[in-house]
Amino acid sequence: MSPEPAEGDYQLQGQIGFILRKAHQRHLAIFASHIGDLTPPQFAALAKLRDVGETSQNQLGGLIAMDAATVKGVIDRLAARGLVQLAKHEVDKRRLMVRLTGEGRQMIDQLVPLARTITTETLSPLSAKDAATLVILLSKIS
Numbered sequence: 001m002s003p004e005p006a007e008g009d010y011q012l013q014g015q016i017g018f019i020l021r022k023a024h025q026r027h028l029a030i031f032a033s034h035i036g037d038l039t040p041p042q043f044a045a046l047a048k049l050r051d052v053g054e055t056s057q058n059q060l061g062g063l064i065a066m067d068a069a070t071v072k073g074v075i076d077r078l079a080a081r082g083l084v085q086l087a088k089h090e091v092d093k094r095r096l097m098v099r100l101t102g103e104g105r106q107m108i109d110q111l112v113p114l115a116r117t118i119t120t121e122t123l124s125p126l127s128a129k130d131a132a133t134l135v136i137l138l139s140k141i142s
Contacts, residue, residue: 025123034114046108054099
């Protein structure tokens with residue numbers, strides 16, 4: 001980043017939001033070039049279900065940092081493709097449970113190696129040390 005601007009001066013290109021947006025746009029382009037048939041939120045939902053197994057739709061949203069309305073849309077689209085299955089909780093019928101289907105598990109198992117490639121490519125302009133530092137620092141503000 002450039003030196004501190006003079007008092008009252010504002011340079012958009014030096015602002016964290018602008019820089020994060022540009023980095024995010026780059027990452028999304030890399031993601032789309034490797035995984036074109038899922039959105040990053042859909043991938044996140046499948047990957048987290050792979051990790052935790054069946055869980056409630058609301059809990060899944062919390063685990064992947066999505067609000068209830070957004071995760072519902074993501075899960076509905078995944079269910080329409082046959083990648084996840086929805087069922088009411090056995091005891092609390094208000095809770096909607098989500099789990100991977102066989103097809104969903106097979107897909108996410110095949111995509112995880114691509115996700116590692118996406119991460120490597122996204123961070124490729126950085127040294128390994130700088131990449132690790134960036135992840136640590138971003139984790140602190142997220």
